[in-house]
Amino acid sequence: MEKIIESTELTKTFGDFTAVNKITFDVKKGEIFGFLGANGAGKSTAMRMLTGLLSPTSGAATVAGYDVFTEQEKIKKNIGYMSQKFSLYNDLTLMENITFYGGIYGLSNTQIKERGEKLIERLDLGNIKKKLLKEVPLGWKQKIAFSVATLHNPKVVFLDEPTGGVDPITRRQFWEMIYEKADQGMTVFVTTHYMDEAEYCHRISMMVHGEIHGYGTPKELKKEFNAQNMDEVFIHLARGDQYNLK
Amino acid sequence: MISIRNLSKNYEEVQALKNISLEVKPKEIFGLIGPDGAGKTTLMRILTSLLLFDEGEVQVMGKSPISDYQFIRNHIGYMPGKFSLYEDLTVEENLSFFANIFGTTIEKSYDLIKDIYQQIEPFKKRKAGALSGGMKQKLALCAALIHYPKILFLDEPTTGVDPVSRKEFWHIIQQLHHHDITIFVSTPYMDEANLCDRIALIDKGEILNVDLPENISKAFDKTLYAIQCHEGNYQLIKKLREYTHFDSVFPFGEEVHYTDARATDIESDIKLYLEESGLTSIQIRKTASTIEDVFISLMNKN
Numbered sequence: 338m339e340k341i342i343e344s345t346e347l348t349k350t351f352g353d354f355t356a357v358n359k360i361t362f363d364v365k366k367g368e369i370f371g372f373l374g375a376n377g378a379g380k381s382t383a384m385r386m387l388t389g390l391l392s393p394t395s396g397a398a399t400v401a402g403y404d405v406f407t408e409q410e411k412i413k414k415n416i417g418y419m420s421q422k423f424s425l426y427n428d429l430t431l432m433e434n435i436t437f438y439g440g441i442y443g444l445s446n447t448q449i450k451e452r453g454e455k456l457i458e459r460l461d462l463g464n465i466k467k468k469l470l471k472e473v474p475l476g477w478k479q480k481i482a483f484s485v486a487t488l489h490n491p492k493v494v495f496l497d498e499p500t501g502g503v504d505p506i507t508r509r510q511f512w513e514m515i516y517e518k519a520d521q522g523m524t525v526f527v528t529t530h531y532m533d534e535a536e537y538c539h540r541i542s543m544m545v546h547g548e549i550h551g552y553g554t555p556k557e558l559k560k561e562f563n564a565q566n567m568d569e570v571f572i573h574l575a576r577g578d579q580y581n582l583k
Numbered sequence: 584m585i586s587i588r589n590l591s592k593n594y595e596e597v598q599a600l601k602n603i604s605l606e607v608k609p610k611e612i613f614g615l616i617g618p619d620g621a622g623k624t625t626l627m628r629i630l631t632s633l634l635l636f637d638e639g640e641v642q643v644m645g646k647s648p649i650s651d652y653q654f655i656r657n658h659i660g661y662m663p664g665k666f667s668l669y670e671d672l673t674v675e676e677n678l679s680f681f682a683n684i685f686g687t688t689i690e691k692s693y694d695l696i697k698d699i700y701q702q703i704e705p706f707k708k709r710k711a712g713a714l715s716g717g718m719k720q721k722l723a724l725c726a727a728l729i730h731y732p733k734i735l736f737l738d739e740p741t742t743g744v745d746p747v748s749r750k751e752f753w754h755i756i757q758q759l760h761h762h763d764i765t766i767f768v769s770t771p772y773m774d775e776a777n778l779c780d781r782i783a784l785i786d787k788g789e790i791l792n793v794d795l796p797e798n799i800s801k802a803f804d805k806t807l808y809a810i811q812c813h814e815g816n817y818q819l820i821k822k823l824r825e826y827t828h829f830d831s832v833f834p835f836g837e838e839v840h841y842t843d844a845r846a847t848d849i850e851s852d853i854k855l856y857l858e859e860s861g862l863t864s865i866q867i868r869k870t871a872s873t874i875e876d877v878f879i880s881l882m883n884k885n
Contacts, residue, residue, distance in 0.1 A: 376744065536836040
């Protein structure tokens with residue numbers, strides 16, 4: 338299976354502080370990969386290196402076939418990115434947002450029109466096409482943001498806590514969209530604080546203090562740590578055996 | 584302790600709260616559970632006397648948040664969703680400042696805040712802006728408790744917080760309970776419902792249900808099946824949706840949760856259908872509903 342992300346001992350230090358310490362993992366084509374860890378474990382730093390926004394200190398990694406040290410601009414063109422903070426323009430209409438982002442990703446006018454219309458049809462948004470995004474209900478916005486982030490058919494899309502605060506129905510519809518893209522061969526790299534969502538991923542890595550301490554399928558991890566669910570795996574890894582609230 | 588009857592609040596065209604009613608008893612941990620945009624913060628701001636409402640009756644400790652707002656403000660603690668202490672003051676200065684405003688001192692309240700304050704005391708000379716997220720949260724909680732409030736309002740204290748820190752925070756909340764404080768807390772995380780004494784489910788400005796968490800989980804009125812197969816959840820969901828007797832299906836952890844339009848016991852029928860559809864290693868069992876299942880079904884009915 339083709340590897341879309343390959344990281345070998347990737348490291349980032351800020352002065353004396355090692356934010357990411359020799360992480361080694363890979364993500365395959367069409368895989369939904371969950372990138373988990375406590376607040377401050379180094380997830381964001383790692384993600385910024387993989388998306389070409391931050392230069393690593395040492396190690397090696399490629400994303401969509403491009404080197405994270407020397408080909409950062411090419412990486413940016415070949416990935417999609419959606420942050421937890423809604424990043425489309427609220428003062429533009431849906432179609433204007435699509436045109437703007439399509440343009441940035443280098444799509445032709447015909448492609449933008451074609452894909453934009455397909456997106457609107459797929460999400461059943463014909464009736465709000467001409468509305469400003471600020472008038473669109475919150476639940477829809479995340480789905481729109483995801484669709485726009487994948488408009489240029491990137492090889493891999495990075496989702497940073499895409500479902501925070503979203504209602505449970507929308508959250509599930511969102512995951513179905515992720516499944517669909519993965520089924521079509523897109524690689525999905527996702528962070529989340531919902532541990533039930535961790536189980537929706539094909540494979541997972543769990544970061545603790547800048548290092549990867551857990552790596553495998555949810556089933557393998559639960560077995561390895563003798564846990565009922567991912568919540569227990571997380572707590573075990575983040576705080577160790579001695580962790581006990583009672 | 585809190586009594587709300589037929590409360591409505593509009594922002595221009597948006598109905599933020601639609602005719603809601605609920606009661607909060609003394610000394611309970613009351614959870615307000617719902618997604619972003621449900622009206623949680625609006626309700627909290629009305630109860631804390633920070634926002635006026637359009638219709639209905641509201642009493643907090645028997646007083647009106649409109650005419651008796653001064654009494655209410657002196658007797659409640661409020662921790663907003665956004666960190667709102669002074670980033671340029673140190674931990675100690677922030678606490679002394681809030682103690683001063685309420686005419687008390689850190690020493691007088693020490694008994695109440697001790698367990699939490701001890702965790703940030705080593706950093707008491709550090710500026711609040713330089714603290715980690717978890718530390719800021721503990722400082723904000725100490726500040727909200729500094730005057731021994733009767734009711735503590737916590738607006739989404741665990742949003743965006745990792746599962747371990749969330750557990751720790753709930754542990755702190757439950758400890759506070761022993762100090763006879765009523766706690767009114769909001770959260771978008773359904774799995775936190777079981778940590779409350781009673782909960783209200785809220786969506787689009789309406790209260791969907793108010794009860795003990797265990798009663799709400801049981802309120803699911805259909806047989807719920809948990810299903811898995813070798814081909815993965817995406818294929819499974821697609822096939823189930825094409826099934827003649829399909830009622831609802833959604834991913835739930837490593838399984839999918841499915842309800843059928845028929846009321847009878849049809850486990851083997853479903854299995855047979857899925858096998859005929861080309862799926863393999865099918866595992867199907869009846870499962871107990873969770874708060875989240877109930878929330879989804881109530882949202883669909885709405």
